[in-house]
Amino acid sequence: MFEKPPIYNALVQHKKKNPVSFHVPGHKMGQGFNSLGSKYYKNILEIDMTEITGLDNLHQAEEIILEAQQEAANLYHAEQTFFLVNGTTVGNLALILTVCQPGDRIIVQRNVHKSVINGIILAHAEPIYINPDIIDDLEVSACVKTSTVEAALKKYPDAKAVFLMNPNYYGLSKDLTEIIALTHRYQIPLLVDEAHGAHFGLHPAFPKSAIQLGADxxxxSTHKTLSAMTMGSLLHVHSNYLDISRLKVFLSMLQSSSPSYPIMASLDLTVNWLKREGEQVWNHVLESIDWFYEKAKHLKHIKVNYVLPEEYQHDPLKIVIQHEGLSGYRLQELLEKENIYLELADMYNCLAVASIGTMPEDLEKLLAALKRIDKVEYSTVEMRSTPRSLFEQDYDASDSNSSVSLGNVLYQNKKRLPIREAIGYFSAEMVIPYPPGVPMIQLGERITKEMVNYLIYLKEQGAKFTGINDTSFQSILVTHIED
Ligand SMILES: Cc1ncc(COP(=O)(O)O)c(C=O)c1O
Incomplete structure (x- = not known):
């Protein structure tokens, strides 16, 4: 017997009472709202509530929110689960602040999401970056090797935690069992950004979630591949090495004191739905995804299946599409002309993200569009492999010759310099070329001639840069710090 989703149910029961609202929010269940928006907002405003009697409080969950969080913990086999209303971003920030005091070291995968770097800045901690693998067939960065983590732990046994991103944006992941055991040997927590793996562990076709494997x-991001509203995320914990009460303090500090009930209820409904019907729903989605992969095998110029290193798993929901004669960007444009919008494109790949909401007809339309594109002959784009050497160099953030602390970057005066003149300065911006999506220059890192030459080469090849303001890579912001 499945229970009703506690938060959603309480909101509906409250609305049914036809209550008089003399509390926030000011739209009073939609009574005062621009009529232009009524069509789409009307229903949702009726359950856009606040912490009144019977509706609990996210920051001190004791009733319906606690119950809903416990349901989620139970689904994912976590000890405790927290609902997040500011995405995985806030979970990452809170975790880093929980484990690091100013000056503490944290071992962190170099291609993590910017929220992890921002967390390190806020904590005034010191990142020890470790390089991820670059996957040949896709030319994208992915996960780290156990031996890489081991070397970093040996060199920095005082590190307070290891922070990894698994899977990557393209759905590539590794089984983290070994890294978890290794980290625990050093008696520190393994923290995992599984933003793209909210569905992991929920069906045999998906890899296991790191929380099931023993990560701390x-x-x-429950809003990415599951059915929560945007910004709805889950933070699962199960740890002997994390101070959970401190984590709660940081979550409270970083999240609004008026967290969105529609977002929380959407998390609640997602968990409830998965518990009741998850298996059937996934079977249905996966059936059409398998159909798509099978049909796509017959495309002449377009590829959706790749050869991955043995230790890698690929999430079937992340459909990576390559055309032998078109860049990923161009293929994306052609698909948009067909009214098909993708998650992202890079020089070589397009990424179509399927989810619990993907319908068979969506995949039929994608396949039909790809077939039309496949009929046209385009001259072949040469797959150039990324020179690996610069991405394999160890970056030692504690070496004051090669970097300044991230906090320093924030508070120092800065100036913008033409790119070649910036050599030797500490960067006040990140430069992340896609592909392969690994920051080539990190915040606070000293800019070297090799980096600049390589980035200019990548630019000429058509790579796009993120992180930096001047995306044409003519200039870069640097700190004023003198040697
Ligand atoms: C790897 C990774 N981590 C964290 C985030 C932030 O997640 P959210 O949008 O849920 O805050 C993203 C967002 O794209 C991401 O790709």
Whole structure:
């Protein structure tokens, strides 16, 4: 027997009482709202509530929110689960602040999401970056090797935690069992950004979630591949090495004191739905995804299946599409002309993200569009492999010759310099070329001639840069610090 989703149910029961509202929010269940928006907002405003009697409080969950969080913990086999209303971003920030005091070291995968770097800045901690693998067939960065984590732990046994991103944007992941055991040997927590793996562990076709494998804390964007509203995420914990009461303090500090009930209820409904019907729903979605992969095998110029290193798993929901004669960007444009919008494109790949909401007809339309594109002959784009050497160099953030602390970058005066003149300065911006999506220059890192030459080469090849303001890579912001 499945229970009703506690938060959603309480909101509906409250609305049914036809209550008189003399509390916030000011739209009073939609009574005062611009009529232009009524069509789409009307229903949702009726359950856009606040912490009144019977509706609990996210920051001190004791009733319906606690119950809903416990349901989620139970689904994912976590000890405790926290609802997040500011995405995985806030989970990452809170975790880093929980484990690091100013000056503490944290071992962190170099291609993590910017929220992890921002967490390190806020904590005034010191990142020890470790390089991820670059996957040949896709030319994208992915996960780290156990031996890489081991080397970093040996060199920095005082590190307070290891922070990894698994899976990557393209759905590539590794089984983290070994890294978890290794980290625990050093008696520190393994923290995992599983933003793209909210569905992991929920069906045999998906890899296991890191929380099932024994990671200490795992953050998932439930809004990415499941059915929560945007900003709805889950933070799962199960740890002997994390101070949970401190984590709660940081979550409270970083999240609004008026968290959105529609977002929380959407998390609640997602968990409830998965518990009741998850298996059937996934079977249905996966059936059409398998159909798509099978049909796509017959495309002449377009590829959706790749050869991955043995230790990698690929999430079937992340459909990576390559055309032998078109860049990923161009293929994306052609698909948009067909009214098909993708998650992202890079120089070589397009990424179509399927989810619990993907319908067979969506995949039929994608396949039909790809077939039309496949009929046209385009001259072949040469797959150039990324020179690996610069991405394999160890970056030692504690070496004051090669970097300044992230906090320093924030508070120092800065100036913008033409790119070649910036050599030798400490960067006040990140430069992340896609592909392969690994920051080539990190915040606070000293800019070297090799980096600049390589980035200019990548630019000429058509790579796009993120992180930096001047995306044409003519200039870069640097700190004023003198040697
Ligand atoms: C790897 C990774 N981590 C964290 C985030 C932030 O997640 P959210 O949008 O749920 O805050 C993202 C967002 O794209 C991401 O890709």
């Amino acid at each position: 804390a795992v953050v998932q």
